[in-house]
Amino acid sequence: MDGARLAASRPARALAAALLSLALLSACGGSGREAASGAPSRTGTPVATPSGTSSGTSSGTPQDPTTPASAPPPASGTGTAAPRPVRAAVYFLHDGKLSAAPRTVTGPATAAAALRALLAGPNGVERGHDRATAIPSGTALRSLAVRDRVATVDLSGRYDDAPGASADARLAQVVFTATRFPGVERVRFRVDGRPAAGLGPAAGGRPLGRGDFEDLSPAVLVESPLLGDTVTAPLRVHGTANTFEAEFRLRVSDGSGRAVADVRVAATSGSGTRGTFDVTVPYRATGGTGPGTLTAYVLSAEDGHRVVLDTVPLTLAR
Known part of the structure; x- marks a missing residue:
């Protein structure tokens, strides 16, 4: 069974x-x-990129705060951006006032490179045009960090050697050079890793901005063009100014001193408040390419003579 x-x-x-x-x-x-x-499969599926937007980059990505706005973007398609030359400016002294000079630095740490160029001092051409520095020779940049639009600059001990009357000037040179970069509005100073103690307004670690050095800023500070630039007509000029009723004049002269342009300029503010200006100056020069000068001046209320506020040696291209 x-x-x-x-x-x-x-x-x-x-x-x-x-x-x-x-x-x-x-x-x-x-x-x-x-x-x-x-x-x-879903992994590795290509994603269409809108025209004008780099793949993998958000259109809202903020710019590196220490990179000038004119700097080119990193090359796409590579894991690491190649170092690239960037035009920057450093600030020396001309007749006791701040004056900008051009430098080409290599990214991505462009602000640090510009500060190192500043610490190296003016070159021979700039010294020939009476540009000087109040920063002691041998000063080195130890570190630079930017947070909340404040750059903390740590310099070697040479920076605060016998500052005397030049303390404000050497501070101003660093502040103006650093704040030339987008995203940096003020500078906090450290010396050999410690808060600056013997440098006047920098004592105690208070961040300093351009407004703290109005007495060292010329009445008209030309930010572009810069010393030695080769320019063509029409010439774009921009910068800041603090003149009576916000008015002054810009004169372009050739190598013989002959004026090829002379225009009236009105800044956004003046009479005790620094404003900005951005103008285009047409000029007509004869002959070949040669030296020229951009001069910012006002007319004396007493006798009408020119009172020079700033000069920028240039090369005029015809």
Whole structure:
């Protein structure tokens, strides 16, 4: 009896095994069709990039706060951006007032590079045009960090050697050079890793901005063009000014001293409040390319003579 039941159950088990095998084959066949169809998996699927936007970069990504706005973007498609030359400016002294001079530095740490260029002092051409520095020779940049639009600049001990009357000037040179960069509005000073103690307004670690050095800023500070630039007509000139009723004049002269342009300029504010200006000056020069000078001046209320406020030696391209 038991043998008969065992024999009868064998066909049933065989049928169940056959049905299970068929189901497994059907499932494998479905997977094979999906793979053969060529449909890509979700991982690694290319994403369309809108025109004018780099792939993988958000349009709202903030710019490096220590990179000038004119700096070119890093090359796309590479893991690391190659160092690139960036035009910057450093600030020396001309007749006791701040004056900008051009420098080409290499990114990405462009603000630090500009400060190192400042610490190196004026070159021979700049010294020939009476540009000087109040920063002691041998001063080195130890570190630079930017947070909340404040740059913390740590300089070597040479920086505060016998500051005397030049303390404000050497502070102003660093402040103006650093705040030339977008994202930097003020500078906090450290010397050999400690808060600056013997440097006047920098004592106690208070961050300083350009407004703290109005007495060292010329009445008209030309920020562009810069000393030695080669320019063409029309000439764009921009900077800041603090003159009576916000008015002054810009004169372009050639190598012989002959005026090739002389225009009236009105800044956004004046009479005790520093404003900005941005003007285009047409000029007509004769002969070949040669030296020239951009002069900012006002007319004396007493006798009408020119009172020079700033001069920028240039090369005029014809």
